[in-house]
Amino acid sequence: MNDRLQGRAALVTGAGSGLGRSMAYRFAADGAAVMCADLNEESAMETAARIADLGGHSVAMPLDVTDSGAVKESLERTNDEFDGIDIIVNNAGIGGYHGWDATIDVNLSGVYYGLLHGAQMLADHGGGAIVNIASIAGLNALVTSGGRTTTALAETGELTPDRSAAYVASKHGVVGLTRQFAINFGQQGVRVNAICPGYIYTPMTAGMRERPGAEEMLQSLHPMGRLGQDDEVASAAAFLVSDDASFITGVALPVDGGYSAR
Numbered sequence: 001m002n003d004r005l006q007g008r009a010a011l012v013t014g015a016g017s018g019l020g021r022s023m024a025y026r027f028a029a030d031g032a033a034v035m036c037a038d039l040n041e042e043s044a045m046e047t048a049a050r051i052a053d054l055g056g057h058s059v060a061m062p063l064d065v066t067d068s069g070a071v072k073e074s075l076e077r078t079n080d081e082f083d084g085i086d087i088i089v090n091n092a093g094i095g096g097y098h099g100w101d102a103t104i105d106v107n108l109s110g111v112y113y114g115l116l117h118g119a120q121m122l123a124d125h126g127g128g129a130i131v132n133i134a135s136i137a138g139l140n141a142l143v144t145s146g147g148r149t150t151t152a153l154a155e156t157g158e159l160t161p162d163r164s165a166a167y168v169a170s171k172h173g174v175v176g177l178t179r180q181f182a183i184n185f186g187q188q189g190v191r192v193n194a195i196c197p198g199y200i201y202t203p204m205t206a207g208m209r210e211r212p213g214a215e216e217m218l219q220s221l222h223p224m225g226r227l228g229q230d231d232e233v234a235s236a237a238a239f240l241v242s243d244d245a246s247f248i249t250g251v252a253l254p255v256d257g258g259y260s261a262r
């Protein structure tokens with residue numbers, strides 16, 4: 001922890017759980033004021049309360065990122081609440097099988113709205129940094145689903161034609177949006193990067209990890225031989241939004257224990 005985000009204001013979507021909560025904690029520990037936004041307002045309030053307990057500055061609000069107008073309002077509210085806005089993390093997402101429309105709505109359109117409204121707002125305020133949470137599924141197709149390998153699913157006839165398709169498409173889309181907005185806003189002082197986490201211990205992966213043998217199988221896909229911790233993603237995000245990353249934009253940074261190096 002350090003004070004490199006002192007005086008900055010951040011909006012984190014999906015801040016009520018997992019990676020979003022961990023990034024909110026980390027940004028606050030590094031000195032930022034943090035707006036914790038989540039579909040689940042109660043969980044966002046828990047994150048903000050914990051930050052306040054630790055002496056940080058945080059406010060919570062409900063937000064459905066599939067609502068373009070609501071995303072715009074959340075950015076304006078962050079700006080009003082903290083007298084400025086410097087950092088946006090488009091993190092809210094859903095895993096598992098929710099169908100094409102729901103997955104694209106949350107994971108891709110949700111990020112798009114944050115970029116569409118947020119990048120211009122940061123530019124109007126003299127610059128800032130955006131991090132989008134993509135996935136290793138934004139770089140390559142997935143070879144597992146629900147804690148089983150696609151090979152095993154094929155053998156039992158459970159490999160449906162659309163398995164993981166919406167999730168992988170949404171996350172590839174997030175990487176594409178990251179690159180395009182980085183280019184579009186490069187001259188206006190707004191840096192836009194993506195993080196591509198491997199499998200991380202969060203509530204999102206809890207169900208798949210419960211399946212016998214699943215955790216070992218997932219560990220074996222990461223050359224470091226383990227899954228990641230939420231704070232390992234948070235420290236990468238804190239770096240990318242800080243001035244230490246002042247010449248970094250348009251990257252899709254794997255935080256994956258070597259998963260994507262294979």
Ligand SMILES: NC(=O)c1ccc[n+]([C@@H]2O[C@H](COP(=O)([O-])OP(=O)(O)OC[C@H]3O[C@@H](n4cnc5c(N)ncnc54)[C@H](O)[C@@H]3O)[C@@H](O)[C@H]2O)c1
Nearest residue numbers: 014016017018019039064065092093135197199200202204
């Ligand atoms: N955990 C992993 O292994 C992993 C790996 C790669 C990428 N990711 C990505 O990281 C992000 C966070 O995942 P996580 O593991 O922390 O999951 P999580 O389920 O623990 O947390 C996701 C949060 O997003 C919120 N959310 C869901 N839909 C929303 C909506 N429409 N509007 C606002 N908030 C909404 C949920 O209420 C929840 O608090 C997601 O985009 C996910 O795809 C996770």
